[in-house]
Structure formats: C-alpha cells, structure tokens
Amino acid sequence: MSELLPCPFCGSQDTDPAFSRGYAKGDMTQPVIAAGCMSCGASGADVPVPDHSTGYEQAAEAWNRRHVPEGWQCVPVAATREMVEAAHAEYEGEAYLPNGLYRAMIQAAPKPGGGDDRT
Ligand SMILES: [Zn+2]
Known part of the structure; x- marks a missing residue:
C-alpha cells in the first residue's frame, strides 16, 4: 500500500487511509472512502469502492496527490x-x-x- 504523505495543511504524520467511510453524494448505493488527517480533520477526495473494506490504496493515492511540495505552504x-x-x-x-x-x-x-x- 502507498504510504500516506504528511497532511498538507498541518504537517501531521497521523493520517488514515480510511479516515472517512460513507456514500457518494446523490447515490446512497455507492460506498466511498477517503484518507484523512487525524490531527486536523482534513479529508482527501472520496474514492468510490465496491465496499467499505477495500479501496485503501486508491484513497491513499488520492490523498498523496494533494501533498504540498517542499518549499510551499497553504x-x-x-x-x-x-x-x-x-x-x-x-x-x-x-x-x-x-x-x-x-x-x-x-x-x-x-x-x-x-x-x-x-x-
Ligand atoms: Zn492535518
């Protein structure tokens, strides 16, 4: 599994690939998960998954795409x-x-x- 990069907002390493589990907006039959930061509550993009026990890799990849590059700051x-x-x-x-x-x-x-x- 991809290692989660630190939170782009607070810098915390305390991140979770299954930070939130829910359903797609407008489609309560489509499970989604999102990686997120346990320190500040920032959440990555919702990733559609077959069920809530899968998709951690995709959630981690979505989270890592929002990483702030070295020398940049939100x-x-x-x-x-x-x-x-x-x-x-x-x-x-x-x-x-x-x-x-x-x-x-x-x-x-x-x-x-x-x-x-x-x-
Ligand atoms: Zn954070």
Missing part, C-alpha cells in the same frame, strides 16, 4: 489580522520591500486545523 485566501499586523510591523522596520512583507505574512499565516509551528 495559506488562507484572505489575510488574517495576524498576517496584516505582521506585514505592518515589517513595514515599520527597516525591511519594507515586498519580499519582506510577503515573508512576514506567510510566517504569520495560521495552519489549517489550528496547528502552529511558526518560527
């Missing part, structure tokens, strides 16, 4: 107050160039699920 669509304040603090400092503001906002961005490993 951030909120709208800047949070903390991100704006970080940019403002950076602007008041000596480094007010766009790269400095961007870096400050990225570092202040919350992690989905509430994890926080800012440096």
Whole structure:
C-alpha cells in the first residue's frame, strides 16, 4: 500500500487511509472512502469502492496527490489580522520591500486545523 504523505495543511504524520467511510453524494448505493488527517480533520477526495473494506490504496493515492511540495505552504485566501499586523510591523522596520512583507505574512499565516509551528 502507498504510504500516506504528511497532511498538507498541518504537517501531521497521523493520517488514515480510511479516515472517512460513507456514500457518494446523490447515490446512497455507492460506498466511498477517503484518507484523512487525524490531527486536523482534513479529508482527501472520496474514492468510490465496491465496499467499505477495500479501496485503501486508491484513497491513499488520492490523498498523496494533494501533498504540498517542499518549499510551499497553504495559506488562507484572505489575510488574517495576524498576517496584516505582521506585514505592518515589517513595514515599520527597516525591511519594507515586498519580499519582506510577503515573508512576514506567510510566517504569520495560521495552519489549517489550528496547528502552529511558526518560527
Ligand atoms: Zn492535518
């Protein structure tokens, strides 16, 4: 079975290939499973399966496709107050160039699920 990559949102390694089991939207006869993160609750795509005891490999593959590449980070669509304040603090400092503001906002961005490993 494919090993699940860490959660792209919180970075947790605590992932489960059968995180959720249910039925396809609009088709209560089609079982689906999805891999997901036990730490923040993020879920991968629903994968149609013959029954709920199969399809772990496909669920793992679907999960792994959403992995965030090294050097990338998920951030909120709208800047949070903390991100704006970080940019403002950076602007008041000596480094007010766009790269400095961007870096400050990225570092202040919350992690989905509430994890926080800012440096
Ligand atoms: Zn997570």
